[in-house]
Amino acid sequence: xxxxxxxxxxxxxxxxxxxxxxxxxxxxxxxxxxxxxxxxxxxxxxxxxxxxxxxxxxxxxxxxxxxxxxxxxxxxxxxxxxxxxxxxxxxxxxxxxxxxxxxxxxxxxxxxxxxxxxxxxxxxxxxxxxxxxxxxxxxxxxxxxxxxxxxxxxxxxxxxxxxxxxxxxxxxxxxxxxxxxxxxxxxxxxxxxxxxxxxxxxxxxxxxxxxx
Numbered sequence: 001x002x003x004x005x006x007x008x009x010x011x012x013x014x015x016x017x018x019x020x021x022x023x024x025x026x027x028x029x030x031x032x033x034x035x036x037x038x039x040x041x042x043x044x045x046x047x048x049x050x051x052x053x054x055x056x057x058x059x060x061x062x063x064x065x066x067x068x069x070x071x072x073x074x075x076x077x078x079x080x081x082x083x084x085x086x087x088x089x090x091x092x093x094x095x096x097x098x099x100x101x102x103x104x105x106x107x108x109x110x111x112x113x114x115x116x117x118x119x120x121x122x123x124x125x126x127x128x129x130x131x132x133x134x135x136x137x138x139x140x141x142x143x144x145x146x147x148x149x150x151x152x153x154x155x156x157x158x159x160x161x162x163x164x165x166x167x168x169x170x171x172x173x174x175x176x177x178x179x180x181x182x183x184x185x186x187x188x189x190x191x192x193x194x195x196x197x198x199x200x201x202x203x204x205x206x207x208x209x210x211x212x
Contacts, residue, residue: 014137017130017163021123025170028119031112032177038108039184044074046191050198053080057087058202075105076191083196091200098196102189109185113178120175127167134160 049072056065062084069081079101086097138157 014130014134014160014163017126017133018166021126021130021163021166021170024119024123028116028170028174028177031115032173032181035112035177035181039181042074044072044076044191046076046194049076050195053195054198054202057199058206060088062087075109075188076195079105079192080195087199087203091203094200094203095196098192102192105188109188110182113182113185116174116178116181120171120178123171123174124164124167127164127170130163130167131160134163 049068052068053065056062056068066081066084069077069084071077079098082101082104083094083097086093135157138160
């Protein structure tokens with residue numbers, strides 16, 4: 001009875017796996033496009049920002065610095081604007097504020113990456129599962145008709161292998177997008193750290209001038 005039930009599942013399982021992979025592929029591409037647009041809208045000219053922000057902060061023009069950062073849509077500008085009120089409190093306070101700001105943005109920065117990583121790692125195995133089910137169906141057909149043509153069995157196995165190919169095709173763009181988006185998110189964090197360290201160095205220099 002159990003073998004018959006398994007055979008019934010295998011009969012439709014291979015096709016169901018292909019449909020499931022197709023649906024996951026649509027979700028994957030939708031997420032990739034959404035993430036690409038999200039990052040594109042928050043692109044920043046970091047060198048230009050540094051060139052304008054540091055002189056304002058050095059003169060103590062916090063209002064001008066806040067206005068400058070408020071004009072940008074980037075994650076870097078948002079985190080720096082949130083940390084800016086702590087500038088006068090010194091390097092240590094500014095560093096803590098920047099770290100808190102980065103943590104607050106990580107959900108937005110890394111959103112969807114878990115899904116893409118999981119899909120990229122597991123889609124080939126899902127496809128392989130569909131292939132196994134298809135092979136089971138092909139051999140069941142051979143057993144039911146021992147005199148049947150071997151060509152039909154080989155054709156069934158060939159169709160079953162399509163599930164593995166689909167699984168690999170779904171996995172490849174998911175893995176590539178996961179790696180690219182993760183690198184982009186990490187670059188944003190690096191940008192924030194760079195500007196933050198420049199601001200902290202500037203504070204230290206100002207304190208040195210006061211002592212001198």
